[in-house]
Amino acid sequence: MFFFYRRRRWVLTLCDGIFFGVVALLVSALWYGVETLRNGWWFLDSFIRYQIGLFREPVAGHGQPFYYHVVVLLFGVFPASFIALGALRRSSSFADSEVQSAFALLMAIVFGVVLTIFSISTTKIAHYSSLCYFPITFFAAREIHRILLGAASWGKLARLACAGFGALVALLLTLFPLALIYVERILPFVKDELIRAVLQSPVEWRSYEWLIGAFYFLFVVLSTVLLWQKKFELGFGMLFFSTGLTLHLFTLFIAPKVEAYIQAEPIAFYKSLQDEDCYIVTGYKSYAPYFYARFRPQQCPSNLDHEWLATGPITKPAYFVAKLDGAAWYEQFPELKVIKRSGGYVFFKRDVPHVP
Structure with a gap:
């Protein structure tokens, strides 16, 4: 030009x-x-x-x-x-x-x-x-x-x-x-x-x-x-x-x-999971867990969908973070327990299911 x-x-x-x-x-x-x-x-x-x-x-x-x-x-x-x-x-x-x-x-x-x-x-x-x-x-x-x-x-x-x-x-x-x-x-x-x-x-x-x-x-x-x-x-x-x-x-x-209004709560939550071997799932688009939780590929493999992590035979705890207006989808799964509601976010946890 x-x-x-x-x-x-x-x-x-x-x-x-x-x-x-x-x-x-x-x-x-x-x-x-x-x-x-x-x-x-x-x-x-x-x-x-x-x-x-x-x-x-x-x-x-x-x-x-x-x-x-x-x-x-x-x-x-x-x-x-x-x-x-x-x-x-x-x-x-x-x-x-x-x-x-x-x-x-x-x-x-x-x-x-x-x-x-x-x-x-x-x-x-x-x-x-x-x-x-x-x-x-x-x-x-x-x-x-x-x-x-x-x-x-x-x-x-x-x-x-x-x-x-x-x-x-x-x-x-x-x-x-x-x-x-x-x-x-x-x-x-x-x-x-x-x-x-x-x-x-x-x-x-x-x-x-x-x-x-x-x-x-x-x-x-x-x-x-x-x-x-x-x-x-x-x-x-x-x-x-x-x-x-x-x-x-x-x-x-x-x-x-x-920044505190927008993402202080999820960032603090992700930081608390840095040393835990677990799955981390976000119900919204965010790169925050990759940095603040030191996210590793095995913590949420691309071949595992959210529904499987909420109902399937997981071998380690799974944490789910959703915005308030998107939390209803996760609340339909009885194994997901609400551990915190704050700042417009809802935090869920699913423990490893007991195998008899």
């Missing part, structure tokens, strides 16, 4: 292309080359088939609308995502030199190809479009550079859009902790039993977490005022610094609590 668009105006020499290809081959061979030598072609074949399956069908409940990654990138790379829009509008004046122009075109192609492919893919997960972070931040940095030099303008519409979106993000970061701090006030309005159980998880809040979003809102307002006054260097600097600081504080003080 790059050379087709430039109509064979080559920037790289043939030697450069060969060198790039060899380096790319060697780096990737550190993984698939060693894996193929050790285990044969079956793993690589299964890996490729799995990737094709991800593209063709939604896997593990990750089917999302076509515009999913656009929304993810607008939120996830803010404020660079909004600033980069100005650079994309001025695609004909990306750079001053041939090399810079070529690199800008390459970044535009990377962005377009990655966003298009993963928007078409039926399985959509936030990190799939993460390669777009690089071209977005590149175009944002270039746009800021042009604005500071006076070669581009930061229009009223762009300032309003950036300020409005920043205020929305700050508002969400403020209201989200407040809703969970005073969760007992919103529980009467929650009808879904699974969500109610998750919200009732024993998570300790310090009552100051909402200040992270409040302070970010203040910085967004100050940045907007500075940008409106055309004090671009200070305005952009404050906006990016406050965004980075807010993300860091969110990671330290809020993200662990969110």
Whole structure:
């Protein structure tokens, strides 16, 4: 696409292309080359088939609308995502030199190809479009550079859009902790039993977490005022610094609590089974037992289905973990005993059946 668009105006020499290809081959061979030598072609074949399956069908409940990654990138790379829009509008004046122009075109192609492919893919997960972070931040940095030099303008519409979106993000970061701090006030309005159980998880809040979003809102307002006054260097600097600081504080003080709501109970349960010779079955899509329970293939062979583990002649204990809305299927088996209900999860155990 790059050379087709430039109509064979080559920037790289043939030697450069060969060198790039060899380096790319060697780096990737550190993984698939060693894996193929050790285990044969079956793993690589299964890996490729799995990737094709991800593209063709939604896997593990990750089917999302076509515009999913656009929304993810607008939120996830803010404020660079909004600033980069100005650079994309001025695609004909990306750079001053041939090399810079070529690199800008390459970044535009990377962005377009990655966003298009993963928007078409039926399985959509936030990190799939993460390669777009690089071209977005590149175009944002270039746009800021042009604005500071006076070669581009930061229009009223762009300032309003950036300020409005920043205020929305700050508002969400403020209201989200407040809703969970005073969760007992919103529980009467929650009808879904699974969500109610998750919200009732024993998570300790310090009552100051909402200040992270409040302070970010203040910085967004100050940045907007500075940008409106055309004090671009200070305005952009404050906006990016406050965004980075807010993300860091969110990671330290809020993200662990969110993780506790989502999966603290099953993770603690899996950790307790690390040294036990047993079967482990999850009634939902999760990789957690592989890591936290140090899951081994013999703990749930692929040729053993859940019903056999619940009724068949097992030779070691079997543990089953299901979400509240999926526990009814396991409750139909009398040999499965509920050992715990917490955090929206139900934990079952089946002992080795007594043989007379």
